[in-house]
Amino acid sequence: MPVFIWDDAGEGDWALGGASQWWLHQSLAVLGTEIRERGGQLILRRGDSAKELERLIESTGADAVYWSRRYEPSIRQRDAGIKSTLKKRGIEAQSFNGALLHEPHTIQNKQGRPFQVFTPYWRHCLVLAKPEPGGDAPTRWPALGRWPESVSLDDFGLMPALGWASGFQSVWQPGESGARQALTAFAKSVIDGYARARDFPAERGTSRLSPHLHWGEISPRQVWAAVKAKGADRGIFPPSKGAQVFLAEIGWREFAYQLLFHFESTPTQPLREQFRQFPWRDDPAGKLLKSWQLGQTGYPIVDAGMRQLWTTGWMHNRVRMVVGSFLVKHLRLPWQRGAEWFWDTLLDADLASNTLGWQWSAGCGADAAPYFRIFAPVLQGRKFDGDGDYVRKWVPEIARLSDKFLHAPWEAPAGVLANAGIELGRNYPRPVVDHGEARAAALAAYKMLRETRPN
DNA sequence: TTTTGAGTTGTTCGA
DNA sequence: GTCGAACAACTCAAA
Numbered sequence: 001m002p003v004f005i006w007d008d009a010g011e012g013d014w015a016l017g018g019a020s021q022w023w024l025h026q027s028l029a030v031l032g033t034e035i036r037e038r039g040g041q042l043i044l045r046r047g048d049s050a051k052e053l054e055r056l057i058e059s060t061g062a063d064a065v066y067w068s069r070r071y072e073p074s075i076r077q078r079d080a081g082i083k084s085t086l087k088k089r090g091i092e093a094q095s096f097n098g099a100l101l102h103e104p105h106t107i108q109n110k111q112g113r114p115f116q117v118f119t120p121y122w123r124h125c126l127v128l129a130k131p132e133p134g135g136d137a138p139t140r141w142p143a144l145g146r147w148p149e150s151v152s153l154d155d156f157g158l159m160p161a162l163g164w165a166s167g168f169q170s171v172w173q174p175g176e177s178g179a180r181q182a183l184t185a186f187a188k189s190v191i192d193g194y195a196r197a198r199d200f201p202a203e204r205g206t207s208r209l210s211p212h213l214h215w216g217e218i219s220p221r222q223v224w225a226a227v228k229a230k231g232a233d234r235g236i237f238p239p240s241k242g243a244q245v246f247l248a249e250i251g252w253r254e255f256a257y258q259l260l261f262h263f264e265s266t267p268t269q270p271l272r273e274q275f276r277q278f279p280w281r282d283d284p285a286g287k288l289l290k291s292w293q294l295g296q297t298g299y300p301i302v303d304a305g306m307r308q309l310w311t312t313g314w315m316h317n318r319v320r321m322v323v324g325s326f327l328v329k330h331l332r333l334p335w336q337r338g339a340e341w342f343w344d345t346l347l348d349a350d351l352a353s354n355t356l357g358w359q360w361s362a363g364c365g366a367d368a369a370p371y372f373r374i375f376a377p378v379l380q381g382r383k384f385d386g387d388g389d390y391v392r393k394w395v396p397e398i399a400r401l402s403d404k405f406l407h408a409p410w411e412a413p414a415g416v417l418a419n420a421g422i423e424l425g426r427n428y429p430r431p432v433v434d435h436g437e438a439r440a441a442a443l444a445a446y447k448m449l450r451e452t453r454p455n
Numbered sequence: 456t457t458t459t460g461a462g463t464t465g466t467t468c469g470a
Numbered sequence: 471g472t473c474g475a476a477c478a479a480c481t482c483a484a485a
Contacts, residue, residue: 109483117462117482199464245463252463272481321464360463372477373465380465439466443477450478 001144002035002042003056004028006156007049012074014267014351016158017344019313022165023174025158027215030175032153040141043150050082059148063091068098068216071257072351073264099213101131101220101254104261114262115255116366122251133225137176167311172211172347179212187226194242201305201316202389207246208314210348213253220250256356259366267355268336270364278364279445281332288331291432292323293341295395298424298431300407301381302326304394311394313347318384324361325375330438332445335362363446371446374439381407397421397428 006024008015016024032042045052053065065086070079079095086093097103102125108114115121159165173181186207190197197205212218227247231239238244263271270276283289291297295306305319315323327338335358342358343349359365363373385391388406392399398409400420405412409422410430417424424430 110485111483113483115483119462120483248463318464325465367462367482369464370462370478370480375464376466447478 001060001062001148002040002141003045003053004031004042005045005047005049005052006158007047007052010049010075010078012072012078014072014074014343017346017349018160019165019168019345019347020349021158022160022168022313023172023211023215023347025153025156026172026174027217028153028156030177034137034176035141038139038141039143041144041147041150043148044153044156046151046156049078050085053082053086056148057091065091065093067095069095069103070099071104071261073260098134098216098219100257101125101224101250102128104258107258114258116259118252118255118367121255121258122248125251125254131221131224133221134219164310165313168313168347171312171314174211174215174217176217179209179218182207182209182212183218183223183226187230191227191230191246192240192242195245196242198245199318199384201308201319202385202387202393206317210350210353211314214348214350214353220253223250252356253350253353255366256350256352259356260352266359266365267339267351270335270362271359271366272364272368274449275362275364278334278449279332280334283331283333288432289333289337291429292327292331292333292338296429296432297326298410298429299326299377299381300391300395300398300409301377301385304385304391307394309342309345313345315346316390318380319390320357321361322375322377322380324358325369325373326377328358328362329374329442330377330433330435332438332442335359335364372443374442376435376439378408378435395428 028042028044032044035042043056045056056062057065067079070076083093083095104114107121107124109120109124115124172178186209190205190207194205194207197203199205209218209223213220213223224247227239227243228237230243231237238247259271260266270278281288292302292306295303295310297303297306301319302323305315305323308319309315324335324338327333328335338361339354339358342354343351346354356365360368363369363371381391385407386403388403391406398406398420401409401412401416401422405416409417409428410424412420412422422428
């Protein structure tokens with residue numbers, strides 16, 4: 001009997017963001033349909049996980065409970081409690097790895113410590129026993145005389161009241177079949193060009209599997225198997241440079257999980273402790289943060305990314321790095337603000353990956369970007385969106401500018417701006433900060449951090 | 456315990 | 471326009 005319990009309070013300090021709730025609703029709807037088509041019924045319950053399980057056991061006489069493990073600190077604690085309670089009552093309780101190639105507790109370096117540098121971590125993983133794909137979903141559910149009570153999906157209240165999620169529908173297909181289609185399409189050909197194409201946000205060069213992976217609609221072991229199958233006839237693994245680079249990204253996801261597992265406070269606290277002293281900038285009215293969130297910073301590549309995020313619930317990885325660096329280094333606002341916004345707006349919001357990504361950007365995490373690496377938004381735009389397709393799509397008010405000025409409208413002569421229908425400060429903002437000044441201030445802030453560091 | 460080599464994704468400056 | 475160096479040490483992993 002398949003059961004999903006929606007336990008909003010049980011998610012701890014990281015209650016699902018708005019975008020995540022939308023995905024969960026869609027994904028459960030699809031799962032319910034697929035199970036019904038195979039003669040079963042997905043039982044939905046809302047409330048405290050332990051109590052709802054208890055009720056189900058009472059009413060059905062179930063003698064065993066199985067689930068896929070999660071790794072967020074507060075959820076691990078909750079699920080461990082449930083497991084021991086069930087076992088004490090003589091109920092079989094078993095959890096399984098459904099989300100990772102290698103679970104955090106199985107990986108350690110030769111000193112018996114968790115890895116904190118990616119390359120040796122991934123090298124270590126690659127020589128371990130190769131991950132096997134799991135079994136397929138059952139084609140028929142066993143017939144049950146009577147199905148227990150289920151609430152309706154709408155009772156979860158996951159769908160947003162306003163229409164802000166309308167842009168998600170046209171881009172995403174939540175659910176297992178959507179996940180499989182995305183994997184198949186990617187593995188067929190896109191993957192071979194991944195090493196290069198992944199850097200260009202206007203191209204379809206990435207897998208877009210992140211929400212499917214996060215929500216468990218497909219597992220990294222299935223991804224691994226699909227990549228492996230591709231080169232099987234030639235006996236080559238990985239089948240291409242692109243495939244190798246892509247699998248390393250799956251590796252980063254795993255690395256993020258094991259960092260969260262071993263360093264539980266990192267969703268809110270920097271891994272490198274001296275960063276607690278970092279002189280973040282004052283933004284009392286939240287104006288700078290707001291300009292970033294709304295995609296109104298005056299830097300086209302940054303604004304394009306933030307608007308893509310808001311509209312589609314997803315942002316291209318290259319642009320995530322650019323907007324992350326911009327928030328933390330140009331605006332000098334705490335990375336936690338960025339992590340919170342991403343948590344609320346990303347369909348693939350994942351505590352482990354989000355934490356690693358933001359600490360990486362801020363330079364305070366494991367194997368992070370060095371402090372002096374400050375992405376220059378204009379250069380990044382010209383380098384990775386040279387034809388301007390990405391910026392023109394997401395920042396249409398400056399679309400008529402030529403490539404030369406598209407990534408730096410303030411450099412355009414007055415006549416050029418007028419011709420393109422742009423009045424800076426009116427229908428497109430002037431830059432909220434000056435790149436050169438902001439960069440110098442960020443370097444100075446990091447320098448101060450070094451000098452005030454204890455011992 | 457000490458030593459050694461190495462480390463996702465960049466930018467700027469000056470020759 | 472192109473190229474190498476500086477940015478700045480620091481920490482981790484393994485020998």
